[in-house]
Amino acid sequence: MFDASQQRKLVSVRGLKMYFPIYTGLLRRHTGDVKAVDGVSFDIYEGETLGLVGESGCGKSTCGRAVLRLYEPTEGSIIIDGKELAWDNxxxxxxxxxxxxxxxxxxxxxxxxxxxxxxxxxxxxxxxxxxxxxxxxxxxxxxxxxxxxxxxxxxxxxxxxxxxxxxxEFAPDDRALRRIRPTMQMVFQDPQASLNPRMTVADIIGEPLSEHSNKTGKERLNRIYELMDEVGLNRDFANRYPHEFSGGQRQRIGIARALALNPKFIVCDEPIAALDVSIQAQVVNLLEDLQTELGLTYLFISHDLSMVRHIADRVAVMYLGKIVELAPRDGLYEDPHHPYTKALLSAVPEPDPVSHDEANRVILQGDVPSPSNPPKGCNFCTRCPSVMDICHQIDPEFREVSAGRFVACHLFNDTQTAG
Amino acid sequence: MLDGAKPSVLDVKDLKTVFKTRRGEVHAVNNVSFHLEAGELLGVVGESGSGKSVTMMSLIGLLPSPPAEVRNGQVNFGGMDLLRADEDQLRAIRGARIGFVFQDPMTSLNPVFNVGFQLMEPLRKHMGLSKSKARKRAVELLELVGIPDAQRRLKDFPHQFSGGMRQRVMIAIALACDPEVLIADEPTTALDVTIQAQILELVAELRKKLGMAIVWITHDLGVIAGIADRVLVMYGGQVVEQGPVRELFANPKHPYTRALLETVPHVRGARAERLKVIQGQPPMLSGQPTACPFRDRCPEAMPRCAQENPWRISVGHSHDVACFWDPDTGEARDV
Incomplete structure (x- = not known):
């Protein structure tokens, strides 16, 4: 298993909050916030993949984008490769x-x-x-x-x-941020929407190079070919347009673009959600190969728990803007601690009719509450099968209950904090 | 080949649907045959573009023509051939005897009418109920699909419901006239897993209570494994394998089914270090198929696969496969 203590922290996020203000009424007064990400903390070690899972609307994509400073976070500290990107202070x-x-x-x-x-x-x-x-x-x-x-x-x-x-201690301004950007890149969910239909593949992959490096035309073209080889695209297609490619190949273009500047850290925001099952495996294997080859660090955002189990070293589970559990992959899937993780895992249908008959399902009642008006106490208290009185009063602290395993749940109040 | 113990409520033979486009014809559905027994749940699996939705839409004349053209086939439903029925006859069947649930409940519910109106519409049109009786039945239906406070929620509009609740409303509408057949086209694909689990449980319950036959279209093998009695695997507009769910998952015969089962990672059980991959891309479906659609991606392809399109060969009790290769012997079938 992945030995966390030996590794250098590449990304460190503390108390990250991302609120989107709601303005209502004639005077457009600030009447509330959509608390998309509400106090999230995690570390990502160099060379590992952290999976971030949760249902739609739980804030996982917002979290990924805020970490890359594609949004202006409301609060919190983000350190990537030793540089503070938000507000520690x-x-x-x-x-x-x-x-x-x-x-x-x-x-x-x-x-x-x-x-x-x-x-x-x-x-x-x-x-x-x-x-x-x-x-x-x-x-x-x-x-x-x-x-x-x-x-x-x-x-x-x-x-x-x-x-x-x-x-x-001040966050970098737009200019300083621009200098940091090459180290951190993103692969988007929908390759159709994230590639400019009027640019050729070579233009798309080469755009980060012309923005952030001083390569001459020839060097640039060589690098583009190199990248296309790396992600398994035929060099002859360099002058084609995105619509001429299938979904899986388009996603390869997106990955090549993300790799152009030799980043250390890549946020993959549901990179396989729009692809067919038989194509998903191709893209996931490519991401794994690139990681081994180039020593990349991934934040892999997905709602597909089985794919995350395959690719991630550690997994964080989000619910309504908060991380409820963070643990090494095997521990999380074999022995989930948080009631939400348990319910989420048992809700995944297994492609095996026999296990369905034996499965002891936890079926959650009701829907996810609105992030603009989360319940008092624990966010999960409205749907939790093992809810207690304290859950309606006090928001549980996100703490380490055993080595490397973090849970935010009152059921684990008795366990001593490890370390 | 298709011998069922129970009488079939829906019998489809050699269905062929073609789309006419500027770049020529797209053969979306090629000689698809299947039957649906009373009270059973038939799962239809396949990737996008494999023709699963188009097959079901062709059955009851929901495809716009042009560009679509149902070129061949027979659909027996209650002693009638649906492909030769006129629009009035079809209208009397759609929504009344065959219910439909679509993938995205937001786009298939009308946003400018309240849910009560949309629920009462089929009741009044098809069953001729009075307004007050229809309203009573609408409340019953919403309660049946587990929507709390049904009386009050009739006045709500689709946007006031969450995704899972909207899909429940869609199911209630489809069930409104006690259909004999319910066709569900990716009904849980747009939903989160915990909500999907709720809907799957609801469907299992409704089947016990109402006993209608269901066709469930999905690309998720896990969903199929949990609810289906029998499975139809489609690829490139054709049925490549058909069989009872346990048999098919335990003993898949078609290389595509086998590969599909191997490529999906699992949440439980052993974890593969590396995912198996089906190389290549799905076929384009242009032109009349004269060869196996899977041959370019098939690890077992042989010369014959490029010359003939394999037909469905029986390999066990109501289990058949369209492939010349036999996984049990590892050699070509003698057919």
Whole structure:
């Protein structure tokens, strides 16, 4: 089995929250939040695959996207390859929000003041002739740009110093983030929707190269061919368009694009959900081969529990925005701890008529509550077969109950925290 | 070949459906034959494009023509050939004697009418019930499929129901007129596993209570294993294997069925280090099939497979397979 303690943590997520605000009424007031991801913590070790499973709407895709900073997380810390991508420090987050606001105002103020000045100078005929006016206008634009670029770091430094927050604790801004992006990539669910129909395969795979590297045309083309070989696409198809390929091959194009910049970490968001059963196995085997070859680390998001059992080293189970259980793969599938994991596993129909007759099914009643209005206490208390009084009152803590096994459930309150 | 102990309620022979497209004809369903016994659940498995849905849609004239054309075949249902019935006769059968449940309950329920109206429509049209009687029956039906507070929920619109609840409403509508046959086209594919388990349990219960025959189309072998009595495996528009569920899963004869069972990973039991793969892509189905549709991907393909399209050969009690290769001897069949 995978020995976690020996490995370096490549990804470390702590208390990640991703809320989407709800605005209602005539005044579009902020009346609530859809708590898509509500305080999620996990680590991914170098070279392993962490499976993230759950039903639709549980927040697993949102979680994957937030980890890659495709969203602006509401709260929490995300460290990938030693770099903080979000807010470890809550104070930093507050200052950053302030800086955003102040920066916006300052930019507008600089622009309007400058414009007013130019108009006033022009009106009082202190500026005459075409050239002085052009230069003045340019000066205003440059000043506005400088304010918008620098206000943030100036505020970080000033406010940070007074609040005791060092500059490193602030999340990277868009420019800094862009430099980090090559290390982390994503493979999307629907290869039809995630590939531009007007770009050829070579353009699609080469786009990250032209965005993030200084390769010449020839080097770039060589790299594209190399990538196509790697994922098992025929080089002759480089000038074809995505619609000329089948679903499985399209997904290979998506994978080649993700590999273009030699990433360390790839989020696979339901990469096989849109494919036929006989094609799924081809893509999963390809992902496994690439992992061994290139030492990749995956976050594999899926609702297919049997496929996750095949590909993942450790598995996290999500329910209504929270991870309810995280454990090494074999332990989770053989001895699930959390009642939801148990129900989820027993609901998967096995392709074996004999086991169906013997199966002792846990069938959950009812539906998943709305993430904008989760129940008080444990999120699962409305459907849990072993619900207790305490579950309606207190949200169980997500803690380690034995080595490497994390559960958020009151049934495991008695066990001592390991380590 | 197709000998059933019980009388069959639906008997399909040599059904052939063709789509006419700009790039020529697509032979979506080729000489498909099967029967459905009273009270049994027939599972139909296959990948997308294997012709499972088109087969069922052709049966009761639900395909738009053009582009579709049912070119050949016979569908015996209650002493009538459905393929030769006129639109009025079909309309009297659809929804009344043959119920349909579609994959996506959001697109098959009308969003601008409340659920009560949609439930009462078949009752009033087909059974001629008065409004108040229809409403009473509608409440009964919603209770039957396990929707709590049925009386009040009649006034709700589809968007006010969750996915699982919507599928329950679809099933209630399909059951409204006590059909003899229920055709369910991927009814749980759009649902989560825990909700799927609820629906499967509901169907098992309803079968016990009402005893209708069901055709259940799916690509999920696990679902089939749990609920079907008999299984039809389709590939490339043809039936490649047919047999009782236990027999078929324990002793699959067609290389495609065997490969399919090996490629899916399991949640329980031993875990394979590496997944078995069916190489290649599904066939295009253009042109009249003259050879086995699976031959390009088949590990056992032999020269004969490219010359003749194998017919269904009986290999046991109501178990037949369309293949020239015999897995028991590892050699070609002597047919």
């Amino acid at each position: 809550i104070e930093a987050r507050r200052i950053s929000d302030q800086a955003d606001r102040i920066g916006r105002w300052a930019t507008w103020a600089a622009f309007l003041l400058g414009a007013a000045l130019v108009i006033w100078l022009g009106a009082t005929e202190m500026l005459t002739g075409a050239w002085p006016i052009v230069i003045a206008v340019l000066a205003v634009l440059v000043a506005t740009y400088l304010v918008s670029r620098l206000s943030r770091s100036v505020i970080y430094r000033l406010r940070g110093a007074s609040e005791g927050v060092s500059v490193d």
